[in-house]
Amino acid sequence: MESFMKEFEHLKIHLEDLKKATNSFGSKVIGVGGFGKVYEGEISHSKGRSLVAIKRLSREFGQGDPEFLKEIMMLSRYSHENLITLLGYCDEDGEKILVYEHASNGSLDRHLSSNCNTPCFPKSKSRSSVDCYWN
Numbered sequence: 036m037e038s039f040m041k042e043f044e045h046l047k048i049h050l051e052d053l054k055k056a057t058n059s060f061g062s063k064v065i066g067v068g069g070f071g072k073v074y075e076g077e078i079s080h081s082k083g084r085s086l087v088a089i090k091r092l093s094r095e096f097g098q099g100d101p102e103f104l105k106e107i108m109m110l111s112r113y114s115h116e117n118l119i120t121l122l123g124y125c126d127e128d129g130e131k132i133l134v135y136e137h138a139s140n141g142s143l144d145r146h147l148s149s150n151c152n153t154p155c156f157p158k159s160k161s162r163s164s165v166d167c168y169w170n
């Protein structure tokens with residue numbers, strides 16, 4: 036596990052930085068999914084500084100270490116215009132947090148279900164992953 040994580044060392048983000056960006060996880064909640072709450076915040080990461088989506092693992096939601104590791108492994112290895120980018124992760128003080136590029140239009144499934152009569156969105160603006168988001 037330790038040697039596995041070494042491969043992704045460059046994606047590490049400090050818990051302190053994520054706390055600063057989210058008022059210690061006290062505000063800026065933009066959604067809740069199978070992993071837990073998702074927060075919005077601006078942070079510095081391996082690709083610069085930007086607005087990001089911060090997914091904080093809540094174990095009572097049923098997901099845990101395997102899903103956390105799988106997400107880091109998959110999303111850091113594959114890059115595609117239709118895949119949401121994983122910008123980093125935090126594994127500190129018992130916290131497991133994933134940091135993604137912010138998809139300003141939220142999840143694609145929500146968009147489609149609320150606009151089911153509209154034709155396709157522009158291809159260049161689509162975003163999809165295991166979960167689908169678009170910008």
Ligand SMILES: Nc1ncnc2c1ncn2[C@@H]1O[C@H](COP(=O)(O)OP(=O)(O)OP(=O)(O)O)[C@@H](O)[C@H]1O
Binds near residue numbers: 066073088135137166
């Ligand atoms: N990268 C992102 N940019 C903007 N909003 C996001 C992003 N990721 C998640 N969200 C918001 O948080 C909500 C929950 O996201 P999440 O991916 O955890 O949901 P889910 O697909 O239901 O969960 P899961 O697939 O883990 O069961 C989304 O519906 C969306 O509103």
